[in-house]
Amino acid sequence: MYVAVKGGEQAIDAAHRLLDEERRGDRSVPSITLDQIAEQLTLAVDRVMNEGSLYDRELASLAIKQARGDLIEAIFLIRATRTTLARFGYAEPLDTQSMRVKRRVSAAFKDIPGGQILGPTFDYTHRLLDFSLAGDVEPAEAARAPSALRSDMPRVLELLGNEGLMEQPSAEAGEPGDLTQDPLNFPAGRDLRLQNLARGDEGFLLALAYSTQRGYGRTHPFAGEIRLGTVEVSFTPEELGFPVVIGEITVTECEMINQFKGSATVKPQFTRGYGLGFGQCERKVMSMALVDRSLRAGELGEERVAPAQDEEFVLSHSDNVQATGFVEHLKLPHYVDFQSELVLLRRMRAEIDGAKDRLEAAE
Amino acid sequence: MNAPAYNFAYLNEQTKRMIRRAILKAIAVPGYQVPFASREMPMPYGWGTGGVQVTAAVLTPEDTLKVIDQGADDTTNAVSIRKFFVKTAGVATTERTEEASVIQTRHRIPEARLTEDQILVFQVPIPEPLRFLEPRETETRTMHALEEYGVMHVKLYEDIAQYGEIATTYAYPAKVADRYVFDPSPIPKFDNPKLDDCPALQLFGAGREKRIYAVPPYTKVKSLDFEDHPFEVQSWDEPCALCGSRDSFLDEIVMDDQGTRMFVCSDTDFCAGKRGDR
Amino acid sequence: MTERGFSDVAVQSAHAFRAIMQAMARPGRVLELGADIEAPEPLLASTAAIALTLCDFQTPIWLAPELRNDKVTHYLRFHAGAPIMAEPDKAQFLFAEAGPTLPAPDVLMQGTHEYPDRSATLIIQVEGFMPGAVALSGPGIRGSEPFGVTGLSASFWAAMANNHADFPVGIDVIFAAPGRVAALPRSTEIRMLEPA
Numbered sequence: 087m088y089v090a091v092k093g094g095e096q097a098i099d100a101a102h103r104l105l106d107e108e109r110r111g112d113r114s115v116p117s118i119t120l121d122q123i124a125e126q127l128t129l130a131v132d133r134v135m136n137e138g139s140l141y142d143r144e145l146a147s148l149a150i151k152q153a154r155g156d157l158i159e160a161i162f163l164i165r166a167t168r169t170t171l172a173r174f175g176y177a178e179p180l181d182t183q184s185m186r187v188k189r190r191v192s193a194a195f196k197d198i199p200g201g202q203i204l205g206p207t208f209d210y211t212h213r214l215l216d217f218s219l220a221g222d223v224e225p226a227e228a229a230r231a232p233s234a235l236r237s238d239m240p241r242v243l244e245l246l247g248n249e250g251l252m253e254q255p256s257a258e259a260g261e262p263g264d265l266t267q268d269p270l271n272f273p274a275g276r277d278l279r280l281q282n283l284a285r286g287d288e289g290f291l292l293a294l295a296y297s298t299q300r301g302y303g304r305t306h307p308f309a310g311e312i313r314l315g316t317v318e319v320s321f322t323p324e325e326l327g328f329p330v331v332i333g334e335i336t337v338t339e340c341e342m343i344n345q346f347k348g349s350a351t352v353k354p355q356f357t358r359g360y361g362l363g364f365g366q367c368e369r370k371v372m373s374m375a376l377v378d379r380s381l382r383a384g385e386l387g388e389e390r391v392a393p394a395q396d397e398e399f400v401l402s403h404s405d406n407v408q409a410t411g412f413v414e415h416l417k418l419p420h421y422v423d424f425q426s427e428l429v430l431l432r433r434m435r436a437e438i439d440g441a442k443d444r445l446e447a448a449e
Numbered sequence: 450m451n452a453p454a455y456n457f458a459y460l461n462e463q464t465k466r467m468i469r470r471a472i473l474k475a476i477a478v479p480g481y482q483v484p485f486a487s488r489e490m491p492m493p494y495g496w497g498t499g500g501v502q503v504t505a506a507v508l509t510p511e512d513t514l515k516v517i518d519q520g521a522d523d524t525t526n527a528v529s530i531r532k533f534f535v536k537t538a539g540v541a542t543t544e545r546t547e548e549a550s551v552i553q554t555r556h557r558i559p560e561a562r563l564t565e566d567q568i569l570v571f572q573v574p575i576p577e578p579l580r581f582l583e584p585r586e587t588e589t590r591t592m593h594a595l596e597e598y599g600v601m602h603v604k605l606y607e608d609i610a611q612y613g614e615i616a617t618t619y620a621y622p623a624k625v626a627d628r629y630v631f632d633p634s635p636i637p638k639f640d641n642p643k644l645d646d647c648p649a650l651q652l653f654g655a656g657r658e659k660r661i662y663a664v665p666p667y668t669k670v671k672s673l674d675f676e677d678h679p680f681e682v683q684s685w686d687e688p689c690a691l692c693g694s695r696d697s698f699l700d701e702i703v704m705d706d707q708g709t710r711m712f713v714c715s716d717t718d719f720c721a722g723k724r725g726d727r
Numbered sequence: 728m729t730e731r732g733f734s735d736v737a738v739q740s741a742h743a744f745r746a747i748m749q750a751m752a753r754p755g756r757v758l759e760l761g762a763d764i765e766a767p768e769p770l771l772a773s774t775a776a777i778a779l780t781l782c783d784f785q786t787p788i789w790l791a792p793e794l795r796n797d798k799v800t801h802y803l804r805f806h807a808g809a810p811i812m813a814e815p816d817k818a819q820f821l822f823a824e825a826g827p828t829l830p831a832p833d834v835l836m837q838g839t840h841e842y843p844d845r846s847a848t849l850i851i852q853v854e855g856f857m858p859g860a861v862a863l864s865g866p867g868i869r870g871s872e873p874f875g876v877t878g879l880s881a882s883f884w885a886a887m888a889n890n891h892a893d894f895p896v897g898i899d900v901i902f903a904a905p906g907r908v909a910a911l912p913r914s915t916e917i918r919m920l921e922p923a
Contacts, residue, residue: 162493271586415493418526423618423619423635423637425701425715426639462736465741469781472748474843475844476912478844478913594841650749665914669866
């Protein structure tokens with residue numbers, strides 16, 4: 087005799103206890119601390135803050151620990167937390183021109199005013215496993231610049247702008263939108279596209295950006311300037327009426343220079359693609375800048391033929407929290423719908439067999 | 450670091466107001482999908498975040514909540530969502546359909562006829578019935594605006610040409626109040642007739658796709674069909690092996706390695722009630 | 728001193744919303760709307776409850792002249808943070824009394840055929856309800872529902888019948904009476920009854 091299975095609740099509780107145990111791992115190994123994650127897995131923390139849309143190193147570190155290092159799961163935890171936080175308003179726009187620069191490079195010029203500053207980068211490291219890291223050998227102290235860097239590094243793209251070779255940034259009227267507060271509708275302005283890309287999955291943007299380089303919506307890019315450093319965040323409280331500095335954050339900014347043949351009304355000039363993200367995230371902001379430029383195809387009168395130029399496609403599928411939820415929801419029971427399909431399939435097959443039998447009987 | 454205290458039913462009041470405004474417009478324009486600024490919830494997108502947000506926005510402390518998935522109260526996701534509301538809203542819960550004032554469901558409508566005092570909240574994965582015929586939101590929005598549903602009829606008719614019948618068995622499209630074609634969520638088409646002229650208010654929440662829509666009480670919901678191929682529901686050759694019901698939706702249970710099967714009610718509360726076992 | 732809003736926002740707005748939602752889902756049916764809320768004159772407690780349940784900094788509102796005074800505007804700004812508009816066609820929620828200053832439905836935000844939800848909701852503060860003026864039918868109504876509102880003339884019902892004729896665009900109306908609420912969404916068909 088069949089008895090309907092009960093006990094879902096106990097099963098879930100037991101599964102979660104097992105998860106807790108597996109997360110802890112071998113108890114003879116010390117538990118990892120949030121400080122260790124924040125200080126030594128910095129780029130993982132940066133990615134979680136970026137795609138989680140919340141600048142909080144401590145919460146991001148906690149999320150990484152809780153998620154057992156699964157960054158998309160950690161991003162999801164941060165997003166869910168973000169829902170519960172009180173909102174006081176919007177900060178003033180960041181002024182990245184006055185960034186305290188840690189790294190700043192341009193691929194478009196050999197040298198630039200303010201200098202090429204390599205900073206902390208994997209670039210030019212030979213990707214050979216460093217077995218000294220397996221122990222706890224402390225690295226040598228890094229050399230410091232003899233004098234402070236300029237606090238107003240000129241923008242490479244503006245050097246071109248002075249000559250009229252660079253398009254001016256499109257100044258769209260009105261307050262920028264916020265897709266976390268209003269549902270995203272199409273067509274979306276560049277403000278919402280950039281917000282969507284900033285929250286978008288790094289892997290998805292990387293693949294799209296790569297596809298443009300391989301000819302699916304080619305944009306002829308040059309890395310005009312990539313800069314990493316700290317910027318002040320200001321907020322204007324309603325009751326004060328003037329901005330006050332509330333903190334400082336690390337950001338990475340990428341300004342791409344792209345070819346443009348000009349149009350009936352505009353002389354040939356370079357166009358821009360833009361990327362900005364929390365922490366150090368060059369791969370992310372470079373990908374973002376390439377995709378941003380591709381999504382401007384319509385505005386610049388280019389034919390939209392490639393996935394990276396398709397706004398609805400890109401914006402609807404860039405969010406990894408949405409994507410992972412829907413892909414993984416296939417794990418949920420679907421047996422009612424499956425039963426409906428079984429009933430239909432059996433009947434259709436029976437009808438075909440019945441028709442065949444009738445045909446044979448008639449012969 | 451301290452754990453935060455959460456508001457009644459988890460969402461902050463501003464989020465609830467935003468959802469409540471969307472619900473009112475959804476009721477005023479039956480079957481039309483109202484965009485809303487869906488929030489990230491502590492369960493994954495695709496696992497009922499739309500339904501959970503709608504339930505959180507309509508729930509009062511006096512409500513008695515029932516949560517089902519596949520018709521059953523004890524399925525894992527139903528248990529998880531029920532626990533979420535017990536924890537964040539402190540509401541009473543029940544497995545009995547007739548005792549519930551709010552029922553959140555995934556993939557089924559209870560077999561028992563609902564009453565005016567009940568609200569049925571559906572979890573919706575893809576709210577747009579035209580999505581698989583036209584992937585672009587800008588296009589489908591225009592089609593709804595112009596009441597241009599020709600592609601849907603063509604698709605259903607192609608089914609008939611190819612298979613001799615309409616091969617859609619769940620998420621079967623229907624027209625609400627003679628105006629909007631809508632997706633009733635992936636309920637089996639067996640449940641479509643229950644949507645029509647239902648005394649309870651029916652609300653639909655799609656969290657990932659950021660849409661809310663509604664079927665008010667006593668509203669005409671007509672499953673799409675053709676005069677020569679009228680809409681019909683699934684049926685089984687045998688009754689429920691547990692309660693003997695012949696008019697409920699049955700799940701197929703594989704009993705052994707040889708593939709022996711039996712059929713039992715998907716609505717576990719309905720089945721238990723028939724057996725006098727609850 | 729500004730009147731306080733809900734004594735317990737989460738719970739009381741949930742109760743108020745349930746009443747408003749059921750009223751919208753069952754056009755013409757009069758439901759109880761009691762709320763522990765202070766309201767500045769001449770707002771009814773039920774009107775104030777509707778305002779604080781639905782309005783906030785994201786919803787521009789408009790007040791008819793007879794409801795617009797410093798206490799009311801301060802109350803709505805303080806508790807809801809809602810911007811108060813001078814022009815009725817810019818408002819998402821409008822508050823008025825039954826009478827000559829009632830704005831005509833067709834000058835308010837109608838929504839578009841693509842986005843019919845982007846339309847105004849008109850909250851009319853009334854003395855009470857007296858079935859007999861009209862018979863309502865359509866979604867939310869089993870058969871037909873007799874309905875009437877104190878102080879609303881035939882021209883209002885005619886305007887609302889036109890509003891229905893434009894479905895799916897159009898406005899939706901909520902009636903706030905002392906301790907009670909009813910609604911008339913654009914989906915409702917209106918038939919004038921012969922005066923007795």
